[in-house]
Amino acid sequence: MRSLETAGAVYDLGAWTFTAGGRVARLARALGLANDLATIPTTVARPIGGHLRVANLRKPLSLLTGVFSPIEVLHAIRLLYFSRTLPGRTPDETAGAWAARSFPPGFNRAVLAPLAGLYFLQPLADVSRNALLGTLRYLTHIQLMSFKKGMGQLGARLAATLDLHYNHTIESLSLEGQAVLVRGKGCSRPFNGVILATPLPETLRLIHAWLDPDHRQAAERWPHASAVLVRMLLKGRLRRPALQVLPPREMAKWICGFTVERAKSAMRTPADREALTIYARPEKCATLSQWCDRDIVAALAGELARWLRLPRHHHFECGVKRWPYAVASSDPEAGLRVAAMQAQLQRLSKRIPVWAAGDYLGPASLEGAVASAEIAARACRMHFKNKDHLLSSKH
Ligand SMILES: Cc1cc2nc3c(=O)[nH]c(=O)nc-3n(C[C@H](O)[C@H](O)[C@H](O)COP(=O)(O)OP(=O)(O)OC[C@H]3O[C@@H](n4cnc5c(N)ncnc54)[C@H](O)[C@@H]3O)c2cc1C
Secondary structure, three states: OOEEEEOOEEEEOOOOOEEOOOHHHHHHHHOOOHHHEEEEOOEEEEEEOOEEEEEEOOOHHHHHHOOOOHHHHHHHHHHHHHHHHOOOOOOOOEHHHHHHHHOOHHHHHHHHHHHHHHHHOOOOOOOEHHHHHHHHHHHHHOOEEEEOOOOHHHHHHHHHHOOOOOOOOEEEEEEEOOEEEEEEOOEEEEEOOEEEOOOHHHHHHHHHHHOOHHHHHHHHOOOEEEEEEEEEEEEOOOOOOOOEEOOOOOOOOOEEEEEEHHHOOHHHOOOOEEEEEEEEOHHHHHHHOOOOHHHHHHHHHHHHHHHHOOOOOOEEEEEEEEEEEEEEOOOOOHHHHHHHHHHHHHHHHHHOOEEEOOHHHOOOOHHHHHHHHHHHHHHHHHHHHHHHHHHHHHO
């Protein structure tokens, strides 16, 4: 939940969108950030002849604006039909296997694979069909929101509202009597209870000694997506901004798609500039993450320049963000894995006052992460309420 302001532009470094009626929006309003929320149009675009053709997924007729070829429009209609009829009725499978039976390879490569990359940071072959269809269904129905000045607004406001040490790395946890000793830079002290909202690999490191060996092994093999993002401030503006830009047909080597920050809010970009966040293709992240930043920028910027027919020296400022652990995997087995992990962690919380929260305990999204945090907070509160009750009934 971080964003970066640089050279007058605001970029989200990770998650950036949530639904108007969901938990994140509710939390933002409760923190007094209602005026900092932006409702955003669910626009999808494709560069054609160097310019973006834009369609709004909530306005079906706009699919005819040339973003999709006539045959792609037909497949898009079938896709929307499947998004309403398949999930919940037939057993889940990978979107790759399902799409290979249901659509021609060109549509899968040009439309479905970039959507899987942009929304799940995973190759089409790995994503759950139901998760992909569920996302498409909500994109066509639900009002999306973002923060006008970047996702970091939420973390910063939370830190200012609560009594917390922000940006402190926890190095270890151990038991000290009934309490949990938290050791970290600038903060080493015992707490009655701890809610760990760290990414799964970090949570596992911190609670390693307390896990059953079987669960430890299963958790260590937990599949996740990694990501490589490039932010770029272009000279000049695109004719029309769009939330998600898919690659031109037949033309994607490194890039899975990009986001135009101005589509989230006009406040994010200085005049006569365009701020983009470019997502590398999930299949290429392992290779790219071995490269230095300069080579990553050269590969992605070169490809982008061909897509948009940009002149030489087209950008002012750019940077690379690498996510070795970007998000928990949304594959067809995710539901079973999550249930087993929840049960294991609940057993742990009965022995040791540590609760866990994170997107590996629910849908791999901001909503999933906040939902798991609410559950953890309730369990923690109940634990101490019951303890207080026992203590007061003994007196
Ligand atoms: C590029 C990208 C785009 C995304 N876009 C969206 C989107 O638009 N909408 C959406 O819903 N989801 C999106 N997601 C997914 C979403 O970001 C995650 O599902 C969500 O952030 C998970 O929340 P979390 O609290 O589990 O983990 P995180 O958000 O990863 O938070 C974990 C926190 O723990 C901190 N931490 C780690 N180690 C330690 C330590 N030892 N001590 C203290 N703190 C520590 C980290 O710094 C981090 O702040 C995106 C993810 C990525 C990578």
